[in-house]
Amino acid sequence: MGRYIVKRVAVGLVQLIGLTVAVFFLIRLLPADPASRLVGMNPSREAYEQARHQLGLDQPLLTQLGAYLGLSSSGPGLLEGDFGTSWVTSSPVGSEIATYLPVTLELVTISFLIAFLVSVPIGMVGALNPGGRSDKAVFVYGLFAGSQPEFWWGLLFVYVFFFALGWAPAPLGSLSPMTSPPPSVTGFLTIDSLLAGQPDVFVEALQHLVLPVATLVFVLSGPIVKMVRQNMARALRADFVLYANCAGLPPARVARYALRAAMAPSMTLIGILYGFMLGGAVLVENVFSLPGIGQYAVRAVLAYDYPAIQGVVLVITALSLVVYLGIDLIHAAIDPRIVH
Amino acid sequence: MNAIEPASAAQLAPPPVLHVEGLSVSYRTGERVATPIRGLDLTLRAGEIVGLIGETGSGKSTLALALLGLVRSPGRIVSGKLLFGGRDLLAMPPDERRAVRGRDIAIIVQNPRASLNPLLRIGRQIGYVYRSRAHSSAAETRRQTIELLREVGINDPERRVDAYAHELSGGMAQRALIAMALASRPKLLVADEPTSGLDVTIQAQFLDQMWQTVQHSGSAALLIAKEVGIIANYCDRVLVLHEGRIAEDQPVRAFFRAPLHPYSRAVLALQRDGAAKLSGVAMAAGATTRPLISANGLSKHFPVRNSAKVVQAVSDVTLDIWPGETLGLVGESGSGKTTVGRCFVRLTETTAGHIVYHGRDLERLSGSELRQARAKLQIVLQDPFDSLNPRWTVAELLGEPFRIHTKLGRAERRQRAADLLKVVDLEADLLDRRPRGLGAGAMQRLNIARALATKPDFIVLDEPTSVLSPSAIVSLVALLRRIQVEFGVSYLFISHDLTTVRYLCHRVAVMYLGQIVETGAVEQVFARPRHPYARALLSAHLDPDPANRRVDRRSDEQLKGEIPSPIDLPVGCYLASRCPHVLPRCGEQPQNLVPLADGRSVRCWRVATGDLTGDALTGPLV
Ligand SMILES: Nc1ncnc2c1ncn2[C@@H]1O[C@H](COP(=O)(O)OP(=O)(O)OP(=O)(O)O)[C@@H](O)[C@H]1O
Numbered sequence: 001m002g003r004y005i006v007k008r009v010a011v012g013l014v015q016l017i018g019l020t021v022a023v024f025f026l027i028r029l030l031p032a033d034p035a036s037r038l039v040g041m042n043p044s045r046e047a048y049e050q051a052r053h054q055l056g057l058d059q060p061l062l063t064q065l066g067a068y069l070g071l072s073s074s075g076p077g078l079l080e081g082d083f084g085t086s087w088v089t090s091s092p093v094g095s096e097i098a099t100y101l102p103v104t105l106e107l108v109t110i111s112f113l114i115a116f117l118v119s120v121p122i123g124m125v126g127a128l129n130p131g132g133r134s135d136k137a138v139f140v141y142g143l144f145a146g147s148q149p150e151f152w153w154g155l156l157f158v159y160v161f162f163f164a165l166g167w168a169p170a171p172l173g174s175l176s177p178m179t180s181p182p183p184s185v186t187g188f189l190t191i192d193s194l195l196a197g198q199p200d201v202f203v204e205a206l207q208h209l210v211l212p213v214a215t216l217v218f219v220l221s222g223p224i225v226k227m228v229r230q231n232m233a234r235a236l237r238a239d240f241v242l243y244a245n246c247a248g249l250p251p252a253r254v255a256r257y258a259l260r261a262a263m264a265p266s267m268t269l270i271g272i273l274y275g276f277m278l279g280g281a282v283l284v285e286n287v288f289s290l291p292g293i294g295q296y297a298v299r300a301v302l303a304y305d306y307p308a309i310q311g312v313v314l315v316i317t318a319l320s321l322v323v324y325l326g327i328d329l330i331h332a333a334i335d336p337r338i339v340h
Numbered sequence: 341m342n343a344i345e346p347a348s349a350a351q352l353a354p355p356p357v358l359h360v361e362g363l364s365v366s367y368r369t370g371e372r373v374a375t376p377i378r379g380l381d382l383t384l385r386a387g388e389i390v391g392l393i394g395e396t397g398s399g400k401s402t403l404a405l406a407l408l409g410l411v412r413s414p415g416r417i418v419s420g421k422l423l424f425g426g427r428d429l430l431a432m433p434p435d436e437r438r439a440v441r442g443r444d445i446a447i448i449v450q451n452p453r454a455s456l457n458p459l460l461r462i463g464r465q466i467g468y469v470y471r472s473r474a475h476s477s478a479a480e481t482r483r484q485t486i487e488l489l490r491e492v493g494i495n496d497p498e499r500r501v502d503a504y505a506h507e508l509s510g511g512m513a514q515r516a517l518i519a520m521a522l523a524s525r526p527k528l529l530v531a532d533e534p535t536s537g538l539d540v541t542i543q544a545q546f547l548d549q550m551w552q553t554v555q556h557s558g559s560a561a562l563l564i565a566k567e568v569g570i571i572a573n574y575c576d577r578v579l580v581l582h583e584g585r586i587a588e589d590q591p592v593r594a595f596f597r598a599p600l601h602p603y604s605r606a607v608l609a610l611q612r613d614g615a616a617k618l619s620g621v622a623m624a625a626g627a628t629t630r631p632l633i634s635a636n637g638l639s640k641h642f643p644v645r646n647s648a649k650v651v652q653a654v655s656d657v658t659l660d661i662w663p664g665e666t667l668g669l670v671g672e673s674g675s676g677k678t679t680v681g682r683c684f685v686r687l688t689e690t691t692a693g694h695i696v697y698h699g700r701d702l703e704r705l706s707g708s709e710l711r712q713a714r715a716k717l718q719i720v721l722q723d724p725f726d727s728l729n730p731r732w733t734v735a736e737l738l739g740e741p742f743r744i745h746t747k748l749g750r751a752e753r754r755q756r757a758a759d760l761l762k763v764v765d766l767e768a769d770l771l772d773r774r775p776r777g778l779g780a781g782a783m784q785r786l787n788i789a790r791a792l793a794t795k796p797d798f799i800v801l802d803e804p805t806s807v808l809s810p811s812a813i814v815s816l817v818a819l820l821r822r823i824q825v826e827f828g829v830s831y832l833f834i835s836h837d838l839t840t841v842r843y844l845c846h847r848v849a850v851m852y853l854g855q856i857v858e859t860g861a862v863e864q865v866f867a868r869p870r871h872p873y874a875r876a877l878l879s880a881h882l883d884p885d886p887a888n889r890r891v892d893r894r895s896d897e898q899l900k901g902e903i904p905s906p907i908d909l910p911v912g913c914y915l916a917s918r919c920p921h922v923l924p925r926c927g928e929q930p931q932n933l934v935p936l937a938d939g940r941s942v943r944c945w946r947v948a949t950g951d952l953t954g955d956a957l958t959g960p961l962v
């Protein structure tokens with residue numbers, strides 16, 4: 001098992017390097033001119049050239065790549081863990097990501113946990129009584145929730161729960177503008193507030209998470225329920241479940257046989273969905289003005305901030321790879337047929 | 341705990357264990373409703389084994405499950421009564437019904453491995469079943485489980501109890517299911533083709549065990565089988581399922597003497613006609629002094645992943661095949677038959693040894709000579725659907741060898757393809773069709789036609805009949821014999837179907853774990869096999885003759901346990917762990933194939949020294 005993990009991590013690193021190089025060239029293939037964006041309208045020739053020089057864009061591509069990776073003598077690079085400096089804010093990309101990423105991770109992880117806890121029992125019940133009333137209700141719900149993009153639901157939730165009912169705080173970030181955030185330790189507001197001994201800030205952070213999390217749960221539950229239901233229905237049709245019934249095992253035991261068999265394939269899909277949502281939560285972050293990694297990525301792209309774009313792609317991919325590895329390990333723990 | 345002892349007044353017939361009345365089962369898929377079981381009545385009595393046969397799709401498996409009150413989704417038991425010990429199973433509260441299922445009725449299903457939970461160790465699963473019937477501690481359950489596994493003949497049960505289903509062979513998985521089924525000494529055992537996919541020696545072990553269980557415990561058994569040989573050898577009564585009802589119900593001897601239902605007559609006639617049509621192979625005797633093709637000291641090892649060890653698929657096989665001859669290669673799965681066949685046509689490189697064709701070592705041939713030789717050496721594979729590209733038309737499929745080996749034009753190739761179709765008795769209007777819609781029999785004919793395109797003098801037939809229906813087998817064998825007479829080809833016929841080998845082959849070689857253990861003329865070997873393995877294999881073969889039942893004859897040919905892994909083979913005789921005649925010396929000394937006076941060769945020192953004589957097997961084999 002240990003060897004397998006080492007191997008996967010090694011392969012992951014190779015993938016990341018390949019991806020870095022690919023992204024590096026791809027964004028430079030775009031018909032964009034970051035230097036002119038940086039110097040503003042109608043710059044002088046010199047100012048423009050100077051900006052290009054500053055960004056290193058006047059160098060040959062391979063030299064630029066070498067500098068980015070840290071292979072040249074110009075300073076530390078990616079291979080030493082340095083993501084470079086943002087061209088827009090001039091602060092290190094690494095520390096910027098470290099402030100933006102936890103917001104998204106917090107949002108997406110909590111949403112997934114809740115969506116998972118809600119969806120699995122619903123999917124199971126649907127599979128146990130196919131065509132029953134609850135099964136049909138879930139089907140209709142899935143259609144309904146999937147009928148609109150998540151930002152639309154987010155806006156609707158804001159309208160109903162903040163504007164009309166006043167139950168939720170304004171969609172203006174992770175905390176109210178009046179509250180000063182706790183000192184950043186992990187970057188996760190919920191954790192940092194507790195570490196700082198500020199339960200009121202913790203509660204406030206949770207209140208601000210309610211609507212965005214609800215939006216994501218609302219949208220994610222549809223597909224997860226459908227998937228669990230499908231996998232569960234398939235497991236229930238399996239020969240070994242039929243045989244368990246033949247052998248007179250109690251219904252609870254039979255249901256556990258099926259659930260375990262349904263869990264393994266569901267985990268994989270949930271892992272993929274999670275990796276996807278790390279980047280895909282941007283619309284919801286936008287609606288609720290949450291300073292998440294999606295927002296950061298959009299800003300970086302619009303400003304042609306190459307180091308920031310590369311950093312975000314790299315970090316999200318690395319995270320996804322870690323999640324996939326974790327999922328595969330869980331899968332292997334559930335299913336003895338998988339040998340590494 | 342004790343079930344109701346039925347107070348039968350007249351002790352003439354044993355008391356019924358299960359009485360089924362007006363049972364109907366239907367499947368609803370969308371708008372269509374199929375009702376494979378329609379108002380079926382049936383009685384099973386204590387101490388009898390009842391055979392059930394019927395066409396495929398006639399509802400045998402559906403009935404088997406329905407006897408426990410279960411159906412596969414989306415099926416439903418529409419009506420009927422299942423009177424078990426006088427109480428209707430279908431009218432019971434669910435808890436009681438479940439208790440009856442666990443305790444009194446057990447089932448063994450068609451597909452053993454899929455019936456085990458892949459995610460749990462088998463010991464856990466058997467333990468759950470055990471504990472759902474009797475309260476016991478975890479340690480006690482484990483002890484009992486190990487004991488059960490030992491009883492059903494699993495080697496090393498202390499270790500296997502912690503195995504997962506995918507780590508078991510089909511035979512072991514089946515034994516684990518048997519362990520579960522027999523755990524509670526059920527009053528009724530339902531076995532749905534319990535031995536399909538098992539090797540014959542394992543099949544014999546299982547059926548013998550089931551027979552003994554029923555005899556000793558006075559329970560009843562319903563045995564569903566495709567082969568009438570099984571029915572004849574193990575059943576007391578035969579039922580025929582047809583159009584959702586029992587269409588015939590006869591004692592086994594009467595059934596084989598005078599079958600009543602047209603389906604029964606057709607099934608039995610097929611076997612007899614087949615025998616009549618095929619018996620008596622005469623070899624086209626020619627004055628030949630040299631074998632057409634031979635294998636000398638052939639060995640083939642496959643590397644094992646992540647290990648320095650090797651699988652010894654074939655070790656030291658020496659075989660001659662003469663012009664116009666058919667050599668049968670028999671043995672259980674994994675014995676290396678296919679690998680030998682593939683080495684003969686050089687589809688697989690050999691690890692050691694040579695293939696000599698027309699007196700020349702195939703390995704020494706130059707490129708163009710080898711290509712020519714290849715055209716003359718053909719192989720027909722087991723699964724006809726695998727080996728034909730479904731996107732090509734029949735004309736393209738059959739024309740391809742001509743495109744590769746000749747310079748014929750398109751029209752000529754088509755003509756040749758049409759000729760080949762005629763040779764294998766297929767209609768010429770197939771030419772422009774794709775093979776997709778064809779049945780297995782026709783597909784296999786196409787494969788043979790394709791092999792014939794290059795006018796080969798040697799064809800390896802690798803289990804060509806294993807996916808065919810009985811009637812298709814009979815006609816394919818007739819075709820192969822006609823082709824042999826017409827074109828003078830030699831065959832290496834690989835099969836585990838001993839009846840077909842008997843009909844088609846002149847000589848036979850019996851393989852076990854990569855070695856040939858006995859080889860000789862078919863009549864010789866089939867009538868009086870000498871090697872203990874050959875004896876076990878041939879006596880495990882079940883003839884459809886209720887007058888000469890395996891259970892009535894004394895059988896000391898039974899092998900113990902399972903085939904060992906071909907990775908860690910013993911030093912001495914490979915059969916030593918299973919042989920009923922084993923002596924200490926067997927395990928120490930490697931065995932060689934020794935020629936006997938009567939022309940055959942046997943790999944067993946006890947036979948070679950005349951120590952083991954071996955009677956003729958009682959009764960004709962065909
Ligand atoms: N789960 C299912 N859903 C729908 N139809 C089914 C299902 N199982 C079986 N059937 C149909 O019921 C009929 C009887 O099938 P069953 O498997 O009982 O036959 P069988 O006699 O056991 O066949 P075989 O000899 O191939 O084992 C067939 O027409 C089959 O197509």
Ligand code: SF4
Nearest residue numbers: 913916919921926944
């Ligand atoms: S050598 Fe010994 S173990 Fe092997 S077959 Fe002969 S008697 Fe049996």
Ligand SMILES: [Mg+2]
Nearest residue numbers: 400401402450
């Ligand atoms: Mg069946």
